[in-house]
Amino acid sequence: MSQTETLQGAQLFMGQTEALPGLPAGISFTPWLLLRNTTDRPLPVKITVRYSRRANAGMASRAKVPPFTLEPQEVRRINLRASLESVVEIPERIHAAGLEIEHDGAPGELVAQLTSVDASGDHVFDMPMVDPVDLASNVFNYPFRLDGGNRTIVVLKNARREESRYWMRLIYEGGVYELGERELAPGQTVTIDLQELKERLMEDINGQVLPQWVERGQVEWGGEGGLGRVVGRAIVYHSGEGVSSSYSCGAEPEATSCIGFVSGDVCDPWPKPSLVGVVGETRQVTVYEKRMSCCTGEFLRDRDITTSSGVYY
Amino acid sequence: MAGQEHGPDAPFTSGSLQLEHNGQTIWALAAQVTMTDTGHHLQFDIPVTVNQARSSRLEGLWWRLDPADRVYLIFTNVDARPLAVRSTFYIAGEAVMSGEWRLGPHACQVLDVDEVLGAVAGSVGQGGITLTYEGEPGSLLARGFVVDPARGFSSIF
Numbered sequence: 001m002s003q004t005e006t007l008q009g010a011q012l013f014m015g016q017t018e019a020l021p022g023l024p025a026g027i028s029f030t031p032w033l034l035l036r037n038t039t040d041r042p043l044p045v046k047i048t049v050r051y052s053r054r055a056n057a058g059m060a061s062r063a064k065v066p067p068f069t070l071e072p073q074e075v076r077r078i079n080l081r082a083s084l085e086s087v088v089e090i091p092e093r094i095h096a097a098g099l100e101i102e103h104d105g106a107p108g109e110l111v112a113q114l115t116s117v118d119a120s121g122d123h124v125f126d127m128p129m130v131d132p133v134d135l136a137s138n139v140f141n142y143p144f145r146l147d148g149g150n151r152t153i154v155v156l157k158n159a160r161r162e163e164s165r166y167w168m169r170l171i172y173e174g175g176v177y178e179l180g181e182r183e184l185a186p187g188q189t190v191t192i193d194l195q196e197l198k199e200r201l202m203e204d205i206n207g208q209v210l211p212q213w214v215e216r217g218q219v220e221w222g223g224e225g226g227l228g229r230v231v232g233r234a235i236v237y238h239s240g241e242g243v244s245s246s247y248s249c250g251a252e253p254e255a256t257s258c259i260g261f262v263s264g265d266v267c268d269p270w271p272k273p274s275l276v277g278v279v280g281e282t283r284q285v286t287v288y289e290k291r292m293s294c295c296t297g298e299f300l301r302d303r304d305i306t307t308s309s310g311v312y313y
Numbered sequence: 314m315a316g317q318e319h320g321p322d323a324p325f326t327s328g329s330l331q332l333e334h335n336g337q338t339i340w341a342l343a344a345q346v347t348m349t350d351t352g353h354h355l356q357f358d359i360p361v362t363v364n365q366a367r368s369s370r371l372e373g374l375w376w377r378l379d380p381a382d383r384v385y386l387i388f389t390n391v392d393a394r395p396l397a398v399r400s401t402f403y404i405a406g407e408a409v410m411s412g413e414w415r416l417g418p419h420a421c422q423v424l425d426v427d428e429v430l431g432a433v434a435g436s437v438g439q440g441g442i443t444l445t446y447e448g449e450p451g452s453l454l455a456r457g458f459v460v461d462p463a464r465g466f467s468s469i470f
Contacts, residue, residue, distance in 0.1 A: 034470075036374040036441050073406040075374050075439045111374050111441075115468050121378070122354050122465035141343060242354030242465050245347055 005107055007129040008231050009099040010189055011155035013116035014051070014081050016093045019191045022151060022239040027123060028092075029116040031080040035101070036111040037070035043105050044069045049084060050187035051097035059185040060098070063088050070110075080114070098157040098189035099127070107131060122242040125235065130248070132159040132228030139222040142234035142247040144170065144194055147215035149238050154192040154219050156232035158184035165224035166232075170194065170210065172217035180205035184230065194219070329389040329421050329454070332361055339363050354465030357458055364391065366451035373457065375402075375426055375470060376439035381461050384426040388444060388455040390416035396448045398422075402430060403441035409433050416453075 013020070013029035037043040046067045050060035065083045070076060080099075084090050103110045114127040144152040158164045164184045170177040177197070184190065196202070198210040223230030233248035277283060334342040344361035375384050390396040395417055402410040410430055414422055427434050446453045457470040 032376075032378065034374055034376050034439060036372070038372040038441070038443070071406050073403045073408075073441055075376075075403065075441050077376060077439050108372065111372055113374065113376075113470055117378065117466070117468075120464060121461065124466060124468050126358075126468055137340065143345075241349075241351045243349060243351065243356035243467075245345070245356065245358045247345060248360075 004102050004104060005110070005131060006133075006159075007101040007103075007110065007112050007131055008157060008159050009114055009127045009129045010157035010231050010233055011153075011191060011235070012049070012080070012097050012099050012114055012127050013125055014049075014094050014097055015090070017095060018055070018093065019095050019153060019193075020151075020235075020237065020239075021193060021195070022149075023123065024239070027118050029118055029123070029125070031114060031116045033078040033080045033099075034075065034113045034115075035070060035078070036075045037073060037105075037109070038111060039105060039109050040072045042069045042071060043103055043110060045110065046102040047078075047080075047083075048100040048102075049080065049097055050100070050189065051090075051094045052189065053091050053093060053095055055095050055191065057095070058188065060096075060188045062187070063090060096155070096189040096191050098187065099129070100187075101129065107134070123239075123244075125237075125244050126246055128233065128246060128248050130231055132231055135228045135231070138224075138227055139220065140232065140248075142219045143236075144217055144219050144234060145215065145236050146195055146198065149240055150236055151238075152194045152219070153235045153237075154194065154221070154232065155189060155235060156184065156192075156221065156230055157189040158187055158229070159231050160229050161186045164229040166221055166230050167224070168192070168219065168221040170197075170214075170217055170219055172211075172214045175208075175211065175214075177208060177210045178204045178206055181224070327387065327421050327423050329391070329419065330359075330361065331391065331419075350462070353462040355460060355462060355467040357467055357469055359456060359469075364451040364454070369446050369448065369450050369452070371442075371444040371453065371455050373442045373444075373455065373470060374439060375442055375457055375459075377459050378438070378466070379461060379464075380436050381463065382459050382466065383461065385458045385460070386424040386426060386442065386455065387421060387457070388414075388416075388424075388453055389421045390419060390448075390452060391454055392448055392452045393418045394448070396446055396452055398444055398446045398453060400424070400429075401443045401445075402426070403443070404430075404433065404437050405440075409440075 012031045014031045016028050047065040049063050052060050063084045101112055112129045116125045156166055165181055167181040168179040201209045203209055219234055233246050235244060235246055237244035330346060332344055336342050346359040348357045377384055398414045398416060400412045401408050416422055444455055459468045
């Protein structure tokens with residue numbers, strides 16, 4: 001029985017995009033996909049792009065490149081947009097897009113790279129491809145920069161064909177901005193512009209805004225419900241200087257020290273109050289799920305699970 | 314790092330970086346090296362990763378969009394012992410060039426792919442690379458760069 005390997009990438013740029021504010025008007029990207037079959041046998045490949053025209057569009061539209069087979073040791077360069085348009089009409093403006101590459105080989109037998117380039121060649125965005133199965137952690141930290149014309153876009157993709165959830169927070173000197181928990185439709189890619197959060201004074205789940213003086217910090221996010229459900233990265237770019245960086249965690253296939261969370265129930269108020277009372281007395285108890293990173297030992301976040309199913313007290 | 318002192322051989326033009334920390338786990342520190350030439354709109358990122366290779370073989374690809382693009386392959390011996398490396402370049406599925414390199418302890422080798430392939434490269438836009446070595450898995454790290462300063466194009470592979 002053959003096993004299918006899937007490589008996933010979050011946010012390729014294809015045509016015009018509103019996901020990169022500050023770039024020259026009308027700039028349009030060509031996504032170049034490079035694939036190498038590292039084996040001495042033919043390797044069938046299937047490519048799917050899931051995209052949304054607008055931010056927060058929910059369920060992604062799907063387009064597929066006609067399946068093909070890479071010859072032994074073949075390296076193929078594909079204009080992904082042109083390949084998709086040979087089959088189906090693709091909108092000129094796409095906000096978010098994720099890439100899925102399936103093959104019948106073993107892990108590592110297909111090497112893939114995607115780079116989006118504008119017509120001038122000055123604006124270049126590399127998109128790392130990951131195998132979600134290899135991800136060793138559910139929690140990821142990236143640096144963010146909002147200084148000197150830099151912008152940071154956080155991109156997350158649901159790697160599953162069912163709904164997934166993620167949470168995110170921004171950690172800066174002296175504070176935390178909690179975006180809270182959000183849903184991702186099957187295959188959906190979302191982009192979060194940190195500069196926009198700051199400029200538009202958007203309140204977090206605690207009613208706090210990101211202070212205007214914040215220029216650097218860490219993005220911390222995690223996927224819910226198991227390893228590899230959500231993949232993501234941070235894109236830091238400077239439109240004037242024509243440079244960009246991508247921050248993501250690579251696959252760490254032999255990691256055993258960091259496989260998710262430990263969690264425990266916590267009562268409010270804490271420490272646990274005495275629940276001894278007289279017969280007939282009613283007490284209100286709020287129950288939090290408290291999560292701690294296996295990586296750092298740090299307590300990450302609390303979640304009110306008082307009304308969640310499966311909670312008993 | 315350009316402003317740092319580098320000893321009698323300064324300034325350097327290539328090298329490798331090793332970070333050690335005393336965090337609770339190996340994941341407690343994340344790092345990335347970014348090399349920027351803002352004058353030419355060039356930038357290259359090198360993630361600093363925990364080395365957990367399981368094989369003494371590295372597979373990759375090289376590419377360029379424009380004949381003017383220069384392609385470089387950099388590989389580094391992360392061990393304190395010499396390392397023998399064999400490189401094989403593929404074009405159109407065929408192995409077209411092989412070479413052997415002896416890297417000293419912690420030494421770094423920069424290859425200009427056009428110089429290595431010579432006339433074979435021609436106007437070819439992409440190919441495969443295999444690196445094998447005799448040391449322990451993880452002894453060799455490799456990264457590639459594609460660059461054209463004239464149009465501000467830079468990418469990694």
